[in-house]
Amino acid sequence: MCELLGMSANVPTDIRFSFRGLAVRGGQVGPHRDGFGIVFYHGKGIQEFRDVDASCHSPVARLVEDLPIRSKAVVAHVRQANAGAVNLENTHPFHRELHGRHFTFAHNGQLPGVKKLPLGRFKPVGTTDSEHAFCYLLGQLDGTKAPSMARIRKIFGQVAAQLSELGVCNLVLSDGRAIYCWRTTKLVSITRRAPFGAARLQDADMTVDFAQVTTPNDVVSVVATDPLTDNEEWAPLPERKVCVLVDGEWK
Amino acid sequence: MCELLGMSANVPTDIRFSFRGLAVRGGQVGPHRDGFGIVFYHGKGIQEFRDVDASCHSPVARLVEDLPIRSKAVVAHVRQANAGAVNLENTHPFHRELHGRHFTFAHNGQLPGVKKLPLGRFKPVGTTDSEHAFCYLLGQLDGTKAPSMARIRKIFGQVAAQLSELGVCNLVLSDGRAIYCWRTTKLVSITRRAPFGAARLQDADMTVDFAQVTTPNDVVSVVATDPLTDNEEWAPLPERKVCVLVDGEWK
Numbered sequence: 001m002c003e004l005l006g007m008s009a010n011v012p013t014d015i016r017f018s019f020r021g022l023a024v025r026g027g028q029v030g031p032h033r034d035g036f037g038i039v040f041y042h043g044k045g046i047q048e049f050r051d052v053d054a055s056c057h058s059p060v061a062r063l064v065e066d067l068p069i070r071s072k073a074v075v076a077h078v079r080q081a082n083a084g085a086v087n088l089e090n091t092h093p094f095h096r097e098l099h100g101r102h103f104t105f106a107h108n109g110q111l112p113g114v115k116k117l118p119l120g121r122f123k124p125v126g127t128t129d130s131e132h133a134f135c136y137l138l139g140q141l142d143g144t145k146a147p148s149m150a151r152i153r154k155i156f157g158q159v160a161a162q163l164s165e166l167g168v169c170n171l172v173l174s175d176g177r178a179i180y181c182w183r184t185t186k187l188v189s190i191t192r193r194a195p196f197g198a199a200r201l202q203d204a205d206m207t208v209d210f211a212q213v214t215t216p217n218d219v220v221s222v223v224a225t226d227p228l229t230d231n232e233e234w235a236p237l238p239e240r241k242v243c244v245l246v247d248g249e250w251k
Numbered sequence: 252m253c254e255l256l257g258m259s260a261n262v263p264t265d266i267r268f269s270f271r272g273l274a275v276r277g278g279q280v281g282p283h284r285d286g287f288g289i290v291f292y293h294g295k296g297i298q299e300f301r302d303v304d305a306s307c308h309s310p311v312a313r314l315v316e317d318l319p320i321r322s323k324a325v326v327a328h329v330r331q332a333n334a335g336a337v338n339l340e341n342t343h344p345f346h347r348e349l350h351g352r353h354f355t356f357a358h359n360g361q362l363p364g365v366k367k368l369p370l371g372r373f374k375p376v377g378t379t380d381s382e383h384a385f386c387y388l389l390g391q392l393d394g395t396k397a398p399s400m401a402r403i404r405k406i407f408g409q410v411a412a413q414l415s416e417l418g419v420c421n422l423v424l425s426d427g428r429a430i431y432c433w434r435t436t437k438l439v440s441i442t443r444r445a446p447f448g449a450a451r452l453q454d455a456d457m458t459v460d461f462a463q464v465t466t467p468n469d470v471v472s473v474v475a476t477d478p479l480t481d482n483e484e485w486a487p488l489p490e491r492k493v494c495v496l497v498d499g500e501w502k
Contacts, residue, residue: 011363032403042303042338042339043338043339043340044340044376045338045339045340045341045342045376046339046340047339048299048303048304049300051298052293052300059314059317059318060298060314060318063310063311063314066310067310067311070280087293087294088293088294088296088297088298089294089295089296089297090294096347096348097347099374100374100375100376101376102376110318117461121372122348123348123350123351124351124354125295125296125348125351125353126295126296177322181290219471
C-alpha cells in the first residue's frame with residue numbers, strides 16, 4: 001500500500017508541513033520505503049521531484065522540505081511496492097500531457113486484472129497496475145479536443161467506479177486547475193481557512209501556526225490517506241463519489 | 252539563445268562536473284538566467300529537476316550539484332528566453348511518453364514559422380517554438396508500434412533538416428537508450444576514455460581528475476553548446492547530420 005497527498009489552495013501555498021508529515025511515513029514511522037514523488041503545479045507548468053529512496057532518507061525529499069515552493073495544486077505519494085519493481089518508472093505520481101495540459105495521477109491500493117483494460121494512445125513506461133489504470137483513464141478522456149472540467153469529472157467518476165470493482169482504489173488526479181479525488185477505503189481531508197490555528201503533525205515533532213503564515217482570505221484543502229495532524233478534525237471523503245477541489249474549495 | 256548539455260556513458264556516470272560548467276552559464280558568466288532543467292535516465296525511468304530561477308542561483312540546481320546521481324543518459328538545458336515567457340512550462344528539456352518510453356528534447360536556437368507545422372496527438376503545454384518543434388517531431392515518430400532506433404534516427408534527421416530551414420536548430424533528443432544530436436551552428440563534443448586525465452572547467456574554478464573516479468573500461472561522451480573545459484579538445488559535431496551516442500560511443 002501507499003500513501004497519497006493532495007493539496008488545493010486559492011493562493012500559492014507552501015506544502016512543506018504536510019509533505020513532512022507524509023515523508024516521515026516513507027520508511028520511518030511507516031513502511032512506505034520504495035520511493036516517493038511530488039508534483040507542484042505553477043500555472044500550466046509542473047515542477048517534480050522523485051526518488052527511489054525512502055522519503056525519510058532521500059536527499060531529494062530533504063530539498064523539498066527545505067524549499068519554500070508555493071503552489072495552488074500539488075499531488076504527492078510515498079510508495080510501498082506491491083505491484084511492480086522498485087524503480088523510478090514505477091514511482092507515483094505519474095503524469096502525461098493531454099491536449100496541452102499535464103495530468104498527474106497517484107493511486108493507493110491494488111487493482112488485480114486492471115491490465116486487461118484496453119489502452120489508447122497512452123502507454124505505461126513501468127509495470128504497476130496504477131500506471132496502467134492512469135493510461136486507461138487518459139484513453140477514456142482522450143478525444144478531438146481538450147476535455148472540459150465537467151467532462152473530466154464525469155469520465156474520472158466512471159473510470160474510478162470501474163476500477164473500484166477490481167480492488168482498493170483511492171485516487172488523486174490533477175490537471176493543475178482542480179484536484180479530483182476518489183475513495184474506496186482511505187482518503188481524508190481538511191479545509192483550513194480563517195480563523196487559522198496551530199496544527200501539529202501526528203508523526204513528527206513539528207507544529208505550525210497557520211495564523212502566522214496566511215492571510216485572512218486564504219483557503220487551503222489537503223487530502224491524505226490518513227490524517228497528518230493530531231489536533232485537527234480530518235473528515236473521510238464520501239465513498240465512491242468524485243470529490244473535486246478548486247482553489248481550496250469543494251466544488 | 253540557450254545552452255545544451257547531453258551525456259551518454261557505458262556505465263552510470265556522475266555528471267555533476269559538466270552540469271556545474273553549464274550551470275554557471277545560467278546567469279553568472281552567461282546570460283541564460285531564465286530557468287534550467289535536467290533529466291536523468293535510470294533505465295526507462297526518469298528523474299528530473301527544473302526551475303525558473305537562473306541555474307547559478309537556483310537551490311534546485313545546487314541540489315543537482317550536490318547529489319551523486321549516476322546515469323547513462325542525461326539531457327540538460329539552461330535558458331535565455333527569446334520565444335515564450337519565463338515560466339516552468341517553457342523550460343527545457345521537454346518530455347513526453349511515446350509507446351511506453353519517455354522522450355526528452357532540448358533545443359538551442361530560434362525557429363520562426365515552426366508553429367505552422369501541423370501537430371498530431373502531442374500538444375505543447377507552453378508557448379515556445381522549441382516545444383512545438385518537439386511535438387511535431389513526436390507526431391512524425393508516432394505510429395502503431397514503438398519506433399525502432401533506426402526509425403528514430405531517420406525521422407529525427409528528416410525533421411531536424413526541415414526545422415533547420417526555419418532557423419538556428421541545435422538539438423539533443425533522448426529516449427534513454429541513445430542521445431540523438433543535430434547541429435546547425437553550435438554543438439561540440441568530447442569522448443573520455445582510458446587513459447583518463449584531469450579536466451578543468453572553463454567558467455568555474457573546478458578540476459576533476461577522471462582517473463580517480465572511473466574504471467579503465469568507462470566511456471563517457473558529453474555534448475554541449477560550447478566547450479565546458481579549457482584543457483581538453485572538444486570537436487564540433489558535423490553540420491546538419493544526425494549523430495547518435497549509445498553507451499558513450501558514436502554509432
